[in-house]
Amino acid sequence: MNSAEIARATEAWFLEHQRDLPWRRTVTEGRRDPYTSLVSEFMLQQTQVSRVLEKFGPFIQRFPDVRTLAGASEDDVLAHWSGLGYYSRARRLHSAARAIVERHDGVVPSDVQSLRALPGVGRYTAGAIASMVFRQREAVVDGNVQRVLVRLHAKELRLGVPETDRWAWKIAQGLVEACGQPGVLNEGLIELGATVCTPKGPKCTDCPVSAWCAAKRDGLQEELPRPKPRAKRREVWHGVAIVVEGDRVLLERRPETGLWAGLWAPPAVEREDHPPTPEEVSAVVGGTTSSGPEGFTHETTHRIVRFNLYRVEGGQAGDRGWFSLRQALALGISKAHARIVRLALEA
């Protein structure tokens, strides 16, 4: 297979057909802004472009440079990440900004080793910044690139297994060695996977490398790559104590590990396999329980969270705080808990 031809065709296609995305518009002095590129790469980890578009602008406006982000509070950072999910990314980005200030005098490093040493920066993100911003000859492999390469070679591989990962990195490095501009090739492969070589219904007629695609040749483009074994989800019940005083609701910070780590939420009792009793819920804040708004189910990748809501009278604040809806939304708060706060304060 001709790596040079495939790489060049991908680069040419990308330069012609790339989407207009905000983090691609930060070019000054012939180079994309390293900091905003870093922010976009963190946000894009396991997250579709359409989701990131809603959060990227406000985040950059609030934290326009490394030092501003490094100097901000964690609550402020998490608040601007709220609704985007995978909140550990926000904490790691915050830590990375502080590390850049301390280790690199506030300048985003350009070599993969230094990038890789930053919190939250793995092999993909380091390669992305090094190649797309600093124009170094480094490869990247994400879910898009894996799918494109598996199809191109019609390899019988499943996504999400180490063998596929090792194989894809090797192939990607071969392409990078043969390409013109590594950053353009890399972003082209990713863009190809996102817009043309999609998981379902790939648009092979629009593909710049279909002439070399073994999957298309063999009619396997819909079959490859084989799907990843499905994550088994566990059920968990949250009995939530809704304590209201005037137009404010009682919130506490969640534990530093686990689901929604470090975010704010109403006091709650969590149980595996069965719902907590009203008595257990009221005991959390030491008040008396009455029925609350109707509960609901919130699903994540690995859990099905069933919320039971109780109003509790006379609850104590303790190591907690009272927040209006506006104030609550200015904290890091999950989608599910934002919904609970709204239910608590309406009517």
Added chain:
DNA sequence: AAGTCGGGGAG
């Protein structure tokens, strides 16, 4: 090698 971590859009 497997598990964990969100949330939403597409099919």
Added chain:
DNA sequence: CTCCCAGACTT
């Protein structure tokens, strides 16, 4: 409903 997304990190 199921699947997947510009992954990283822990165990």
